[in-house]
Amino acid sequence: LCRGGLAERLCRLQNRERSAISFWRHQCISDAKIPSDKSGVLIVKILEMFEECTIQVAICQQLEQSPATLSSEDVVISAGEPILKVLFARETAAHLKNRPQDIIHIYPPWQKLLLKNADVPVIMNTYFSQKVLLTEHSETREKTYGLTKMLVRKNVISLAQTFRLDDLDDELRQESSDNQVACGPQIHNNHAVKQHPLGHSTVNDSLLEMVESQGAVGWRETKVRVVIQRVYCLPAREGYRSHIQGNKALRMFYRLCLLVQDAYGMFSEVQLQSLSSSDDIEQYCRRWEGKFCCLSGMKVLQRTTRGRALGLFSLIDSLWPPAVPVKVPGQSQDSEMMTTNLPPPSFCYILTVQSGEIHVEVDEEEQISNLYQPPVVHGLKDILQIDGCNERCSFWAQVLYLRLQTKHSVPINQREIWLFVTDSTLQDVVHVTPKVVAVSVAASCVLSTGMTEALGVASRPVFFKDALWGNGKIICVERTVLLLQKPLLYSAAGADLSELAGPVRLDELDSTTQANSVCALRGTVVGVNESTAFSWPTCDRCGSGKLELCPQDRGLLYCNQCSEVVISPVLKMQLEVFLSCPSRSQSTVKVKVRHKISYGVLSIVRLGIYEVQSVLGKEVGFLNCYVRSIISHPNCVVLEEIVLL
Secondary structure: OOOOOHHHHHHHHHHHHHHHHHHHHHHHHHHOOOOOOOOOOEEEEEEEEEEEOOEEEEEEEEEOOOOOOOOHHHOOOOOOOOEEEEEEOHHHHHHHOOOOOOEEEEOOOOEEEOOOOOOOOEEEOOOOEEEEOOOOOHHHHHHHHHHOOOEEEEEOOOHHHHOOOOOHHHHOOOOOHHHEEEOOOOOOOOOOOOOEOOEOOOEEOOHHHHHHHHOOOOEOOOEEEEEEEEEEEEEEEEEEEOOOOOOEEEEEEEEEEEEEEOOOOOEEEEEEEEEOOOOOHHHHHHHHOOOEEEEOOEEEEEEEEOOOOHHHHHHHHHOOOOOOOEOOOOOOOOHHHOEOOOOOOOEEEEEEEOOOOOOEEEOOOOOOOOOOOOOEEOOHHHHHOOOOOOEEEEEEEEEEEEEEOOOOOOOHHHOOEEEEEEOHHHHOOOOOOOOOEEEEEOOOOOOOHHHHHHHHHOOOEEEEEEEEEEOOEEEEOOOOEEEOOOOOOOEOOOOOOOOOOOOOOOOEOOOOOOOOOEEEEEEEEEEEEEEEEEEEEEOOOOOOOOEEEOOOOOOOEEEOOOOEEEOOOEEEEEEEEEEEOHHHOOOEEEEEEOOHHHHHOOOEOOOOOEOHHHHOOOEEEEEEEEEEEEEOOOOEEEEEEOOOO
16 A cells, blocks of 8 residues: 555554454453443334345334333334434444344444435444343343344345446346345255256356455355366465474475456465375366366455465466456446456455365366466477566476485475476577576475375476476476376467487586586596595495495395395495586586496595596596586586486
């Protein structure tokens, strides 16, 4: 809000008003009595109630006094006492729980509005109101009303009707039992006749109208028909107490979420039940995306804006403008009145489920909606040339190398993961773009167990859906989904989605190489850092380094992981060497080698002892390396030898 503007002043006024009302109610409850000051108090008895435009309208009889010793039925009403129309806001009505025959005390500053051509005055500003609990029949009446399903007439009058913007056919609306809302305990009939494949006849197509008419506390009677644009998981941590250790531990949970869009183009994020595993996300994506669903039993968790949820709105912007013309509120919904020329949404409702309800009904048999926008798949070369910032992008790429963030102060399940990927659009280009791109997977991006296990075993293609591109980096954040298979529906946008044929090539180390990248290295060994050198034997079957001397034969090694004797151990070592590279002649190149492929670089005897003189002058190349850092002063490049998946 603009500082000092009308909206900000109104917001402050509303906050003060809510605080004053809460304080007044708290004072009444703590005093356990009606305020003694009766000056200016309006005393009314409710005769009839109905709801109009989310306002509860009570037809009341004004009373001169309300004796506490009488029941409401015994209060004598003379014909001369005036009839009033009292307006109660939604929050006030929910607090009072008004019913016919109730006696209400309305405290100042209430206001009386006299309308032209109307004999009944209207009472407004009734926030400071209190129900009088009379002694004789109060308990009996509360029990009676608690078991009775009371219907309040609900007059649904839209602004389009008020200003005569709807067609004449739309003005004919039923005002029978379909327009009545239950205010008491309800008994649901499981054998109700369905007039729509997704629910009852009270199916709405506007999220905004439903939130405004039903309020933030949720809706139960009606449903909203929307299109599922995206399915994803969000992390939701829930603490539990360990009975063994007696300390507080954190267990990772996930919440299944839907990004839905209604017929007017309005978006909402629906947060469904918590999941202990995210392995089913690929199945939900295939079954639900693009399908119609009906939402019921929802409540508003938050109304968020573009400035508060940049990640959510970057995803919404990637789905805007709508694929087909959408309806325009307040206009007749003829084809010529529908449009796609609309500004992107500036706010979004976060909806969550209410306990004990059937919340989402997805019609998986129905065809894909025309409003659905499948992910637009680009080649990595095209993504690297996008000028914008915080742009969502989808691509199909081969994962070559995985690296976990090495900050030990960060828990392992919260560390950032780097995936180094490539595709045919990068492999076929010469000296224009890098052949391998680093993709950052933030801790907020949910990876399924199947995805993590697959990436740890071998190199394979992965579909990155709705990743974020900005400032020269591709980042997988909240609402980004990684899949092992291509989606059923996608728009190729000219991208080559074929898998790589032939060996993968890396860029050679040169002056354009940046830190946190992979490259191919060749050069001549000019020095060895003897203080950091060490070697260790590993199992030739499982690769484990946890070996010990065999109890039966002290000359052999025993693998604890395989539970077998190791006949031919594989010797691994870590060693730092300095290279002279023709592609980066002005820099000192330091490489940490610690894999068995380094045996081709160094002359190593059986016991792992090397001879420096036999190492110096050795030609090295090509080695696959990860660039750890690039230092300007002194000009030095630090690399680490790696093994590609």
